[in-house]
Amino acid sequence: MSLRDRLERLEGAVKKSGSERLVPESMDWIAPLERELNVRVLQKENSFFLLKEAVHPVLNNPAFAYLQQKGFQTDCFYRLVGLEREQPLPLRRAVFFDLETTGLAGGTGTYAFLIGVGTLESDAIRVRQYILPDYSHEWVLLDHLQLLFREYPFTISFNGKTFDIPLLGNRFVLNQMENVLEEKLHIDLLHAARRIWRRVLPSCDLQQLEKEILQVERVDDIPGELIPQIFFDFIRKRDAWLLGDILEHNYHDIVNMVLLGVYLAAVAEDPLQFLNSPREIAALADYYFRRRWDEPALPLLKYLIHRSQHFPVRLNMQPFFQLAMILKRQGKPREATEYLWRLMKQNVTHPMVIEELAKFYEHREKNYPLALEIVERGLNRLRQMEQLDRGKVKGRYFQALEHRRQRLRNKIARQQTGTPRHRNCWTNNG
Amino acid sequence: MNLEQLIDYLRGNPQLGANITHWEEIPPREAQWEDFPDAIQPRLMEALRAKGIQRLYVHQAEAFRHVEAGKHVVLVTPTASGKTLGYNLPVLNTLLQEPDTRALYLFPTKALSQDQLNELHDLITRMEADIRTFTFDGDTPVAARKAIRRAGHIVITNPDMLHQGILPHHTIWIQLFENLRFVVIDEIHYYRGVFGSHLANLLRRLKRIAHFYGRRPQFICCSATIANPGELAGRLLEDDVVVVDRNGAPSGRKHFVFYNPPVVNRELGIRRSVVNETRRLARFLLDAAVQHIVFARSRVRVEILTRYLKEDARTLHMEQRRVRGYRGGYLPNERRQIEQGLRSGDILSVVSTNALELGIDIGQLDAAILAGYPGSIASTWQQAGRAGRRSTTSLAILVASSSPLDQFIIQHPEYFFHKSPEMGIIDPDNLLILMSHLKCGAFEIPFEEQEEFSPVGTAEILDYLVDKRVLRKTGGKYFWMSEIYPAEEVSLRSASPDNVVIVDTTEGEQVIGEVDLFSAPMLVHKEAIYLHEGNMYHVDNLDWDRKKAYVHRVAVDYFTDAITKTTIKVLTVDEDKDAGMFRLGYGEIQVSGVTTGYKKIKLHTHENVGAGRVYLPELEMATSAAWVEIPDALAAELNFNENQLSGALQATANLMRNVAPVYLMCDPNDIRALPMVRSPFSHIPTIYLYDNYPGGVGLSFKFFTDPLPIVEAALQLVSHCPCEAGCPSCVGPMLEVGTAAKQHSLIVLQQLTQALGNR
Incomplete structure (x- = not known):
């Protein structure tokens, strides 16, 4: 009995699957492919890969036009993409890229068979797609990619930090090549997008963003999860249309990613021009505030406060409170207090607001009765919340406020009797 | 007192x-000491002295010398004999001199890894050396993983993590593999049967990846006392291994x-x-x-x-x-x-x-x-x-x-x-196990056309996988061509690919055990009484698709006996030999079994008090088996009638299966015995002993090559059992084998022992 028969039988106990004889390898398929898909063959030694190039004109795109005027220079984009250090990011020196892979599992057995690359021209997006014709040619494709990446000082992707970058890194290591991406600056648009739209959109994947933000609708697009299998079919059958579908899908990924990047950069440069909903502006302000970038946060907060009467209460607290905290940081406590009082007047008595106000009156103004009144108000509010069974998360505020109340009461008592601390024994004795 | x-x-x-x-x-035994070898670094020696270790036990020193000489070593010592130092000593000594080198420690369980970490930390802290040691397993926080990959000098893990978490991602473990000098495998006697066969393949993958990064690591293994530590280590590593078994601990x-x-x-x-x-x-x-x-x-x-x-x-x-x-x-x-x-x-x-x-x-x-x-x-x-x-x-x-x-x-x-007879047996070339690791290997690094992963079958299996469209062969190499992450589909430990889980619904839902797929129709069919830890459970439902049996506790005065039809088809005879009038064979068989019904049997009186039908699919398994053919002449000579012959065969089969684990160091569930009064293959009475795992793991082959100890032990078991005429502790329940079975199996085994002894 042959080994093959034994395997068939052993596997039969586990699962059954059909077998199909393969078409012998030949190169006849290349010429039609070149014609139908308009790709070029690039050869080195005995290996080759395919390249498809296109230029995508950009029309009627305000963000693009805006950046075009600035020569695609960006001065504030670094903040939105999460870099620590101030640095200009000239978008024409960036290479946008997106991979199509043989799976999503990651690890050394997942291959990138299509690397789509986008770069900015003065009035268009240039798209280059590098296609792996078969596994054994991987090195020549990577070799070429290495040269390309070296020409650009930084790369931009969508979700590349966790997926595309490590995956390409694996490919370089496996082909015993230097990983050019390792030290290169990389910008992940997914993270930037999340900073603005995490709470605004149901999800922040590229499909959602291009629909909601770029207002682009794809037609006849293949679902991403089918792509690996279509590629496997392609290398067995060599039908041009199989590859064509994937190229089309990837082309839109690239173009839309570049447009998203351009839009985000425009937002970073002039948020009030390019963001329109208060929730987006509040999200961006919140991000700057948390990163302690007060300067870009201020105009956004002021804008929000200016228009605040149109917002629901939930949105209201954030700009007032954050503006107050910035003013406090800048050594303007009295002005800060004004904004907090404006919240109190609207009946926004969140414990954080109470706490800040009480601190101000207790420590700066030494106005203990007023501080106590504020604390009492906050505690009443918390008790109300508790009765509505929404107070579960507020436990720590409760404790802190009660503690503060006790201290204030003691201070008031001492003020009234005119006795400083630790003097009680003397008076008693005397 | x-x-x-x-x-x-x-x-x-x-x-x-x-x-x-x-x-x-x-x-009591005196300690046998040896002074610290000269090659040991002063810092390490100081740290050991500070811990109160002034000298080494002879086995520690001997292991150290062999490792220094570049040999793979297996250290065989009992509990509490300082074997940990046996491998830590050479590893730390090298790390002190060559701070770039790396070591990988493999322990069968997570708990052991933790303990090992503490011990190493103690020594390293005393030496004030910059040797970073980490455990890497399912509990390791994601945030810490990157640092461990880059900076861990000693990475402590378990086979499952190596299989699923490290090897398939070797490119991000490049610092480890480029500098991998030592691999320590503790408790290797644990790696036997299916688990051991998997481990041997896992090590093939590990060595292959190390080779890709230009390394050939040295292995230091530890084993409890078994009959064949050197052989087991040799089969796991597929290389020459020095056995150090002179225990110097008092x-x-x-x-x-x-x-x-x-x-x-x-x-x-x-x-x-x-x-x-x-x-x-x-x-x-x-x-x-x-x-x-x-x-x-x-x-x-x-x-x-x-x-x-x-x-x-x-x-x-x-x-x-x-x-x-x-x-x-x-x-x-x-x-x-x-x-x-x-x-x-x-x-x-x-x-x-x-x-x-x-x-x-x-x-x-x-x-x-x-x-x-x-x-x-x-x-x-x-x-x-x-x-x-x-x-x-x-x-x-x-x-x-x-x-x-x-x-x-x-x-x-x-x-x-006086004679530890048990042997760690593995079969790294079990086709199913080998194939699953060839898949994992192809995922990790494409196979070259001429590459030899296993001594036999590499190319055939790879070609087979190409046909199945799992691999793609092009440019002289085999590439992984699937979206699946193959390591996820392979469990290193499960004895059978599928088990049926038993869920007790008496109070809430509680999993109380599992039975292998091939036994499930017999033990946990609907309406069966399942015995577990001395308690009786009624099987309410067997959900075959989800592999779950739902039971609840009962107190009844009967048990159930499944009516099962098991048949064996011999597919190949790989080897055979005569032993007196008996004939032994070894080869591949197809076992098929179907449970059609059950009898209810009253406790104590053993009256038949009812019956029922069961509708379950027939199960098939291809595996390896050894068999003993009993000549018709013997049955005639002993004057057994058909019933008696069947009882004697059943009893003999039960006895052999019962003692086999002592030699084969396997779970009683790993091996099965089935007698046939008229084997459709040999047409004479035959007892089959087969591996209860698709493809077999070498257990029945061991019986074929050396049957005498098991037969002898079976004879001992039946002749010394104090029961009157057979009991479940020896030949099996009297109900199953009949009243004469104890005596008759004794005769069969005596004849067989004699025949085998004379060979």
């Missing part, structure tokens, strides 16, 4: 004495007592329960304040015994917190606390599953009671080894259950004490 006095008391107690089948006194006098609970029902061969007898013995230890450990075979038993012993502690006016249970499922903190309590002496009695069998540091105790034979001689020694300080006397008691394996061991102490 101290331990010595207690031992005297136990010895003199006539009530207990009647149940003691053997009392072995192992004399030990105090040890008393090892075999205790067989008295028979309460001779007909059924039922003895008093292990749990109650263990409790009785442990109470003596509690009363004498002798620190001890009780090993129980299941988690439930641990809980029951812990409760009993706490009660006993109370009646003895002792604090109940001095008795503790210990098992998987306890929180790590709780476990650390118990381990600490044992070391400090706060805890007097601990009841544990085999979780404490392996090298977790709990110090040495005075006594150990093993409630039931742990399944292998090596495990028994490891559990018993928990008792035994280096200088003072210790006591270990093995309490046997009614199971045939326990009964065989308890009545044949000579197998246990």
